[in-house]
Amino acid sequence: MANHFLGFDLSTQQLKGIIVKSDLKLVLEAKVDFDADFDKYGIEKGVLTNPSEGEVFAPVAMFLDAIDLVLQRLKEQGADLSKVQGISGAGMQHGTVFWSHDAEALLGSLDGDKTLVEQLDGGAKGERKGAFSHPFSPNWQDASTQKQCERFDRQLGTPEKLAESTGSKAHHRFSGPQILKFREKYPEAYRATSRISLVSSFLASVFLGKVAPIDIGDVTGANLWDIKSGQWHDDLLKLAAGNEGIDNLKAKLGGIYEDGGKSFGSISTYFVKRYGFSPSAQIVTFTGDNPSTILALPLRSSDAIVSLGTSTTFLMSTAQYKPDPAYHFMNHPTTPGLYMFMLCYKNGGLAREHIRDAINELDSSAAPKSWDLFNETATSTPVLGQEDPSSDPMRLGLFFPRPEIVPNVKAGTWRFLYKDNTLSTAEGKTWPTPQSDARAILESQFLSLRLRSQNLVESHGSLPPQPRRIYMVGGGAVNPAIADLAGQVLGGSEGVYKLDIGGNACALGAAYKAAWGVQREQDEKFEDFLEKRWNEEGFVKKICDGYRKGVFERYGDALKGFAEVEGRAIVEKGEGGLRDGNAGGKVS
Numbered sequence: 001m002a003n004h005f006l007g008f009d010l011s012t013q014q015l016k017g018i019i020v021k022s023d024l025k026l027v028l029e030a031k032v033d034f035d036a037d038f039d040k041y042g043i044e045k046g047v048l049t050n051p052s053e054g055e056v057f058a059p060v061a062m063f064l065d066a067i068d069l070v071l072q073r074l075k076e077q078g079a080d081l082s083k084v085q086g087i088s089g090a091g092m093q094h095g096t097v098f099w100s101h102d103a104e105a106l107l108g109s110l111d112g113d114k115t116l117v118e119q120l121d122g123g124a125k126g127e128r129k130g131a132f133s134h135p136f137s138p139n140w141q142d143a144s145t146q147k148q149c150e151r152f153d154r155q156l157g158t159p160e161k162l163a164e165s166t167g168s169k170a171h172h173r174f175s176g177p178q179i180l181k182f183r184e185k186y187p188e189a190y191r192a193t194s195r196i197s198l199v200s201s202f203l204a205s206v207f208l209g210k211v212a213p214i215d216i217g218d219v220t221g222a223n224l225w226d227i228k229s230g231q232w233h234d235d236l237l238k239l240a241a242g243n244e245g246i247d248n249l250k251a252k253l254g255g256i257y258e259d260g261g262k263s264f265g266s267i268s269t270y271f272v273k274r275y276g277f278s279p280s281a282q283i284v285t286f287t288g289d290n291p292s293t294i295l296a297l298p299l300r301s302s303d304a305i306v307s308l309g310t311s312t313t314f315l316m317s318t319a320q321y322k323p324d325p326a327y328h329f330m331n332h333p334t335t336p337g338l339y340m341f342m343l344c345y346k347n348g349g350l351a352r353e354h355i356r357d358a359i360n361e362l363d364s365s366a367a368p369k370s371w372d373l374f375n376e377t378a379t380s381t382p383v384l385g386q387e388d389p390s391s392d393p394m395r396l397g398l399f400f401p402r403p404e405i406v407p408n409v410k411a412g413t414w415r416f417l418y419k420d421n422t423l424s425t426a427e428g429k430t431w432p433t434p435q436s437d438a439r440a441i442l443e444s445q446f447l448s449l450r451l452r453s454q455n456l457v458e459s460h461g462s463l464p465p466q467p468r469r470i471y472m473v474g475g476g477a478v479n480p481a482i483a484d485l486a487g488q489v490l491g492g493s494e495g496v497y498k499l500d501i502g503g504n505a506c507a508l509g510a511a512y513k514a515a516w517g518v519q520r521e522q523d524e525k526f527e528d529f530l531e532k533r534w535n536e537e538g539f540v541k542k543i544c545d546g547y548r549k550g551v552f553e554r555y556g557d558a559l560k561g562f563a564e565v566e567g568r569a570i571v572e573k574g575e576g577g578l579r580d581g582n583a584g585g586k587v588s
């Protein structure tokens with residue numbers, strides 16, 4: 001029966017594809033790992049870098065190769081792609097792709113006997129017509145646009161005003177500052193650009209065979225869209241567009257679709273011929289990876305998702321729009337009136353891996369890349385490094401091998417002891433490295449989430465305000481020690497959970513959205529569609545308790561010291577100053 005739906009997640013290090021049936025049960029999944037599969041692009045952890053300018057970017061040709069390879073892998077696993085009725089997907093947020101004036105013609109005439117790269121990429125020396133005016137997609141880890149961000153904040157007066165209007169203060173990775181930089185650094189390429197896609201709408205475009213619109217969830221990660229009025233912010237477009245003009249930029253960005261279940265049309269004949277898709281398979285609005293992740297779960301108020309990918313992100317779905325320069329609000333990808341609250345950290349998975357590797361190096365019998373020793377060390381170290389909480393100082397640190405977003409500081413590591421409201425630098429015996437770092441990095445990452453989300457969570461029964469459920473997703477969600485620490489620091493009155501279907505919440509959310517887009521009844525909301533098919537026992541699994549009396553309160557006591565640690569880092573290595581919401585921690 002043709003009742004399959006396909007969802008994609010084009011993220012930093014991988015492209016994942018997942019097929020579900022209309023009852024939302026998993027059929028098959030496959031992935032392409034950029035480092036393992038595409039040595040030829042010279043990437044590391046999915047990206048190329050230009051450290052002297054803080055640039056991080058990825059080859060667009062690699063994304064094309066990944067699309068062909070992931071479909072080939074799904075087929076090799078036995079997927080019958082003719083059963084797919086709807087396709088949706090997600091892309092890492094904020095990344096941009098610049099299409100050339102030949103793009104529409106090339107996308108619309110793809111030959112199923114050749115690969116996507118052969119037909120869309122212009123080649124290293126521009127030896128053939130290509131669909132791109134620039135061969136690279138700026139990546140969300142890019143830190144090269146501080147000056148452009150300052151201009152964006154100034155354009156509306158203050159970071160607060162920019163956050164009020166667009167849901168976020170200016171951020172290095174956001175598409176507005178990135179487009180401004182692209183236009184000024186590569187004026188010829190800007191003029192040679194017919195359309196600008198986000199990573200999500202780029203992926204949709206390839207499947208559609210023409211440049212697809214950006215959706216309402218992902219456009220709110222650009223510093224260009226006014227959330228309250230639901231339209232482009234002309235003053236911000238004016239800044240990004242410069243002399244090339246606002247109308248020209250509007251045309252490049254295209255229309256925005258607010259209906260997350262809208263079909264843009266049927267699949268390109270390339271995929272019908274090459275992979276056996278049905279010509280009637282519908283391409284349903286694609287969105288950002290974080291908006292898509294919140295669609296994988298029936299989130300209630302106070303439920304939180306902790307996504308442990310290359311980035312660490314904290315996500316909630318909420319009806320409250322309370323913008324602040326310290327975090328992000330974005331439109332919900334399917335439901336008008338709801339917003340996505342998000343915190344995002346660059347130093348997530350890779351920072352944890354640094355400490356894991358340093359600990360493994362101490363033991364010649366440790367398998368490389370194994371998390372066993374890291375986990376054992378983290379869980380056997382006492383809370384906040386205090387053997388005796390009544391006399392020992394707390395160990396509080398920050399571990400940022402890459403420049404950080406929250407707070408906006410350059411790369412660095414800080415280790416402090418905190419006692420009687422005073423910080424002192426920790427060295428030598430007071431902080432044995434790297435062992436003490438294992439627990440300290442997890443505590444640090446989760447304290448930062450707690451500090452900034454505390455005003456959005458509610459009390460449940462007699463318990464102090466905290467999330468109701470914490471759902472762990474992303475590559476790190478399989479790690480029980482990390483989940484345990486998340487529960488200890490953040491609480492969770494009902495506990496800490498993970499998805500039990502498929503390895504990827506983001507691609508799953510996209511597949512669910514495709515199913516909703518194709519099968520919804522008139523005016524049926526996404527939440528109602530999901531609720532009808534949701535099977536609690538089969539779909540999620542409790543990993544551990546969340547709230548632990550005594551422990552949760554001790555981490556509450558650490559918040560003030562932790563905010564001071566961030567303050568020290570900002571004074572030493574901050575970009576953009578204290579006013580821009582860097583010190584998000586209002587300790588209540």
Ligand SMILES: Nc1ncnc2c1ncn2[C@@H]1O[C@H](COP(=O)(O)OP(=O)(O)O)[C@@H](O)[C@H]1O
Pocket residue numbers: 011012013014308309310311349350352353371474475476477478479482
């Ligand atoms: N067992 C594990 N414990 C902790 N982290 C893990 C584990 N397995 C994978 N990871 C982390 O998951 C990250 C990749 O997550 P994933 O969500 O697939 O990435 P992305 O979406 O950014 O491409 C890696 O950087 C790695 O640190």
Ligand SMILES: O=C(CO)[C@@H](O)[C@H](O)COP(=O)(O)O
Pocket residue numbers: 011012013091092093094140173221289290309310311312313344
């Ligand atoms: O920049 C953000 C969100 O604002 C990142 O979350 C990216 O969206 C990349 O996600 P992963 O590759 O880590 O899943």
